[in-house]
Amino acid sequence: MSQVFIADKEFEERIQRTQAAMAGQNLDVLLAFSTESEPALVRYYSDYWPSFETAVVLIPAAGKPALLIGPESMVFARSRSRIERIIQLMDFRESSQPNYPGSKLPTWADVFKEYHVTKLGIAGWHMFPHAIYSNLAKALGGATIVDADAVVRSVMITKSKGELNCLREAARISEIGLKAILDNIKPGLTEVQVAGLATAAMLNSGAEATGYPVWCCSGPNSNQAISRPTHRRIQAGEIVQVCVGAKVSGYSNSIGRPLVMGHCDQEIRRFLEVGHDAEEMTIDLMRSGTPAAEVAKKVHGFIKDRGYGDTILYGPAHGCGQMECEYPFVETSSTFNLVENMVFQVDIFLANREMGFRWEDAVIVTNGKAEQLSSLGREVKCLDIKERI
Amino acid sequence: MSQVFIADKEFEERIQRTQAAMAGQNLDVLLAFSTESEPALVRYYSDYWPSFETAVVLIPAAGKPALLIGPESMVFARSRSRIERIIQLMDFRESSQPNYPGSKLPTWADVFKEYHVTKLGIAGWHMFPHAIYSNLAKALGGATIVDADAVVRSVMITKSKGELNCLREAARISEIGLKAILDNIKPGLTEVQVAGLATAAMLNSGAEATGYPVWCCSGPNSNQAISRPTHRRIQAGEIVQVCVGAKVSGYSNSIGRPLVMGHCDQEIRRFLEVGHDAEEMTIDLMRSGTPAAEVAKKVHGFIKDRGYGDTILYGPAHGCGQMECEYPFVETSSTFNLVENMVFQVDIFLANREMGFRWEDAVIVTNGKAEQLSSLGREVKCLDIKERI
Numbered sequence: 126m127s128q129v130f131i132a133d134k135e136f137e138e139r140i141q142r143t144q145a146a147m148a149g150q151n152l153d154v155l156l157a158f159s160t161e162s163e164p165a166l167v168r169y170y171s172d173y174w175p176s177f178e179t180a181v182v183l184i185p186a187a188g189k190p191a192l193l194i195g196p197e198s199m200v201f202a203r204s205r206s207r208i209e210r211i212i213q214l215m216d217f218r219e220s221s222q223p224n225y226p227g228s229k230l231p232t233w234a235d236v237f238k239e240y241h242v243t244k245l246g247i248a249g250w251h252m253f254p255h256a257i258y259s260n261l262a263k264a265l266g267g268a269t270i271v272d273a274d275a276v277v278r279s280v281m282i283t284k285s286k287g288e289l290n291c292l293r294e295a296a297r298i299s300e301i302g303l304k305a306i307l308d309n310i311k312p313g314l315t316e317v318q319v320a321g322l323a324t325a326a327m328l329n330s331g332a333e334a335t336g337y338p339v340w341c342c343s344g345p346n347s348n349q350a351i352s353r354p355t356h357r358r359i360q361a362g363e364i365v366q367v368c369v370g371a372k373v374s375g376y377s378n379s380i381g382r383p384l385v386m387g388h389c390d391q392e393i394r395r396f397l398e399v400g401h402d403a404e405e406m407t408i409d410l411m412r413s414g415t416p417a418a419e420v421a422k423k424v425h426g427f428i429k430d431r432g433y434g435d436t437i438l439y440g441p442a443h444g445c446g447q448m449e450c451e452y453p454f455v456e457t458s459s460t461f462n463l464v465e466n467m468v469f470q471v472d473i474f475l476a477n478r479e480m481g482f483r484w485e486d487a488v489i490v491t492n493g494k495a496e497q498l499s500s501l502g503r504e505v506k507c508l509d510i511k512e513r514i
Numbered sequence: 515m516s517q518v519f520i521a522d523k524e525f526e527e528r529i530q531r532t533q534a535a536m537a538g539q540n541l542d543v544l545l546a547f548s549t550e551s552e553p554a555l556v557r558y559y560s561d562y563w564p565s566f567e568t569a570v571v572l573i574p575a576a577g578k579p580a581l582l583i584g585p586e587s588m589v590f591a592r593s594r595s596r597i598e599r600i601i602q603l604m605d606f607r608e609s610s611q612p613n614y615p616g617s618k619l620p621t622w623a624d625v626f627k628e629y630h631v632t633k634l635g636i637a638g639w640h641m642f643p644h645a646i647y648s649n650l651a652k653a654l655g656g657a658t659i660v661d662a663d664a665v666v667r668s669v670m671i672t673k674s675k676g677e678l679n680c681l682r683e684a685a686r687i688s689e690i691g692l693k694a695i696l697d698n699i700k701p702g703l704t705e706v707q708v709a710g711l712a713t714a715a716m717l718n719s720g721a722e723a724t725g726y727p728v729w730c731c732s733g734p735n736s737n738q739a740i741s742r743p744t745h746r747r748i749q750a751g752e753i754v755q756v757c758v759g760a761k762v763s764g765y766s767n768s769i770g771r772p773l774v775m776g777h778c779d780q781e782i783r784r785f786l787e788v789g790h791d792a793e794e795m796t797i798d799l800m801r802s803g804t805p806a807a808e809v810a811k812k813v814h815g816f817i818k819d820r821g822y823g824d825t826i827l828y829g830p831a832h833g834c835g836q837m838e839c840e841y842p843f844v845e846t847s848s849t850f851n852l853v854e855n856m857v858f859q860v861d862i863f864l865a866n867r868e869m870g871f872r873w874e875d876a877v878i879v880t881n882g883k884a885e886q887l888s889s890l891g892r893e894v895k896c897l898d899i900k901e902r903i
Contacts (some may be wrong), residue, residue, distance in 0.1 A: 256640045
């Protein structure tokens with residue numbers, strides 16, 4: 126059973142490093158916002174992951190942080206939070222706005238009594254609700270409110286030893302999930318049933334949850350860049366795109382594979398091979414010091430040279446950590462260089478009108494060849510389904 | 515396998531009924547916003563459920579709606595949406611803000627070229643991101659923007675025959691999930707492993723997903739009103755709070771049960787009984803025409819009379835449909851009467867400092883006694899775990 130987790134001391138260091146980055150922007154207070162489906166920031170600072178309700182970690186320029194939660198989550202938050210001070214605000218209740226007759230929770234004005242705020246930053250800027258923003262702005266009077274995503278990204282962008290271990294463990298369990306599919310997938314199962322095989326195996330093997338709902342996209346559904354499994358039954362002869370990711374102590378990665386159910390004709394094989402080879406090439410290129418844009422340009426150049434340029438939707442890799450997909454993105458327009466201990470999902474998604482697939486594995490950037498967190502089943506291979514029918 | 519779903523015609527009627535409700539508020543356009551973890555509104559109008567990205571359904575005062583999605587979801591959305599017109603906007607990309615070099619998606623100004631807007635309503639008001647609101651407000655010039663949650667609630671609050679069938683099917687599958695736990699739970703399993711048993715059974719039996727992550731809260735974790743399963747191992751003699759809910763064609767409900775692992779002493783039994791009896795009482799009281807506040811007052815009165823008043827956190831029932839928990843809420847402060855074909859989760863959550871539990875089942879309000887969607891295992895019973903150890 127998984128016992129990999131982040132130490133209390135590291136949570137304290139995260140706050141200190143963030144306060145140092147805040148000083149560079151003259152921020153008096155930073156609010157890091159999260160929802161149930163985008164838990165990264167609040168989890169990073171507090172280890173708490175909101176459910177139904179939302180949450181914020183408040184980080185002052187100096188001193189201790191506070192975790193702000195909704196009216197039903199106090200006992201839950203106390204059992205999880207690495208931040209001692211927890212404050213309940215009505216603004217973080219469920220979006221359907223339950224009544225709590227007689228409730229006397231503090232307001233934003235109460236929260237800000239002890240801070241002198243002339244400039245406040247919000248991380249999770251692109252999710253932060255307008256309704257909460259309005260209440261906050263009123264309580265702050267004339268203070269400036271700015272997007273502080275860049276401040277937090279600068280702290281989160283390279284991973285600590287503890288984080289790398291969580292990601293390694295997540296990948297180990299993701300391989301258990303993928304293996305459950307490889308061993309049991311067969312024509313006649315629905316996409317949801319196949320996703321269920323991996324989900325069950327990972328929850329039984331130390332994952333705290335899946336990093337995102339497991340994908341299984343078969344035949345005509347295989348060309349969806351973002352998807353969910355359906356009740357469609359898998360058929361012999363078609364491509365099935367599966368993506369499997371476990372979550373361990375807040376950290377998620379993903380393994381993506383195209384599976385061919387039985388016979389694989391030459392045209393499909395060529396298409397799969399270009400994706401496979403593009404992934405191997407990307408892994409080779411991702412070394413500390415390399416400009417991210419150079420990786421994207423070379424890999425996209427390779428795919429175009431092989432005649433599949435019109436099947437590209439996005440760059441060959443994206444950041445990975447608290448979210449299976451997070452900043453930064455390796456694109457032809459990227460302006461950053463790869464740095465040791467950045468973690469990426471190499472993610473080659475190619476699709477045409479009839480079919481598509483994803484080859485995906487997480488890697489840790491080092492000074493040499495990247496450390497691969499998963500590799501199970503990364504080969505163009507058609508499953509022998511005769512025995513399974 | 516589940517084949518229960520909402521017909522295309524019903525999606526068209528929802529738009530028409532919403533347009534009628536919009537006329538009462540002089541709304542020229544309504545935007546219904548959803549995220550991955552709060553998919554209700556976009557799913558209700560389009561059958562599409564965003565993942566990673568967010569989405570809006572745009573409903574004009576007259577004429578056809580449009581589904582607004584992010585840059586990676588077009589193929590996915592086309593395969594799911596009941597709304598034909600789909601527009602991609604950069605504002606609905608992932609919150610980590612990937613680059614899409616060379617992308618030329620339409621802007622809000624492009625979207626609003628064909629509408630004359632003096633008043634626009636937003637449903638999902640309490641989630642709608644400030645960053646998107648700012649872009650929208652700029653594109654709309656001086657138009658008034660208002661909270662339109664009440665408009666949409668008036669349309670969604672009673673359920674159609676199709677919706678009731680989805681909810682009945684969700685409850686049938688939830689019982690399969692609960693049964694997997696009742697048959698297999700034993701000391702030594704972790705909370706996550708127990709949650710995995712129900713998740714696997716439901717995904718294998720026609721659920722499209724779980725309605726929310728299955729809960730299993732054991733011993734000292736059992737008093738959490740909102741929770742997630744942990745790696746804690748279940749022990750003999752303790753209360754385990756389990757909550758299980760399947761999702762069918764977008765509709766979710768939930769079954770909550772306290773399980774006692776073996777011997778149950780008299781004090782625990784009395785506590786469980788008051789909750790059980792409060793649920794039976796609530797079900798009896800929930801009839802068409804009854805003021806919701808009267809139900810809450812009587813049930814809370816009963817719990818107080820039995821000496822457990824300080825274990826109450828919220829009212830005895832809440833709405834249920836697209837979300838396992840949605841508007842309206844049955845509280846002592848409620849101002850509405852129950853109406854035929856409203857669906858509620860009867861949800862008796864009681865907790866003290868040491869332990870807690872939830873008795874929960876969905877009911878459909880009728881003119882007589884409510885139709886119960888689930889009842890499996892609703893009895894104060896201590897599991898015989900001797901054979902399982």
